[in-house]
Amino acid sequence: MPVISKLLIAAFLTCLSLAAYGEKLRIVTEPWAPYVYDDNGSMRGLDYETTVIVFQRLGVEVQWQFLPWKRCLAMLDQGHADGALDIFHSHERDALLLYPAEPLSAVEFVLFYANQRAHPAETLDDLRGLTVGTSPGYLYGEAFSGSTAFTREPAPSHEANFGKLMLGRVDMVVTDRRVGQHLIKELGLEGKVSQAPWVVSRQQQFLAVRRGAGMDLLVQRFAAELKRFKQEPAYAALSAKYGGSQVQTGTVSASGYTVEQQESSAQ
Structure with a gap:
């Protein structure tokens, strides 16, 4: 039997096994707008909607749960979440x-x-003596996370980080560019918050699952279908919908995307 046929059969049996026990793939995540978030009771976001479409095409049912990021990681460690x-x-x-x-x-x-x-930081050394708001469980790169030149102060939510910023309890907040732009707009901080020019780190985000019977084949199928979907006009429309454009550094104007929230690298 050709290898591709074996992979498809094994992946099909994995999905069938879940269905036979009335189970769904349990996926946890933290609200991370505009990638994934709760919009008045409806889950939305670029990565969420992309994942839903891919799993629908694969015939896999998913149970979603929003939790703080450190709790998400604990759920994975304890086996209470599948991905x-x-x-x-x-x-x-x-x-x-x-x-x-x-x-x-x-x-x-x-x-x-x-x-x-104002702290328009352009290098890591420009953070010397400052306090930077972070998110628990997020990985920002070795240089940033290991530096002793400044203080990292975690907050329970991305919104809380920006609240502390406006109150002067932290000097800066680190988060994803697109997330920050989204939050600035949602919190009404246009003209009050600016983005520093320095890029702390770049990371790729994934849908990861716990190792287990058949999961390696499911991951392969997910990757292949995701790659196909990214070539379609529907994905381009989703990306544009959730802020594919960039905002200039410096003060964010009301006409542009504005600023906000998230973690990660653990993320």
Whole structure:
């Protein structure tokens, strides 16, 4: 039997096994607009909607749950979740998780500051003596995470980080560029928050699943279908819908995307 036929049969049996027990693939994630978020009771976002479409094409039913990111990681470790949406690849998790060859999206971690206390950082050294708001469980790269030049202060949510920024409790906030733009708009911070020019790190986001019977084949099928979908006009429309354009550094105007939220690299 050809290898491709064996892979398809094995993947089909995996999905069939889930259905036979009335089970769904349990996926956890943290709200991370515009990639995944709750919009008045409806889940939306570029990566969420992309994943839903891919799993529908594969015939896999999914049960979704929003949790703080550290709780998502604990659920994976404890076996209470089958996978996580928008997780960064970490070699430390290779023994636990399987990552598709095709990423869902790419994030760019940048810094935001309040215009009243401007810190237009261009290098890591420019953070010396400052306090930077972070998100628990997120990986921002070795240089940033290992530096002793500044203080990292976590907050329970991305919104809380920006609230602390406006109150002067932190000097800067680190988060994804597109997430930051989204939050600035949602929180009404146009003209009050700016983006520093320095890019802290770039990361790819994945839909990763726990290792288990048949999961490696499911991951292969997911990657192949995701790659196909990304070539379609429907994906281009989704990307444009959720802020494919970039905003200039400096003060964000009301006419552009504005600023906000998230983690990750653990993410």
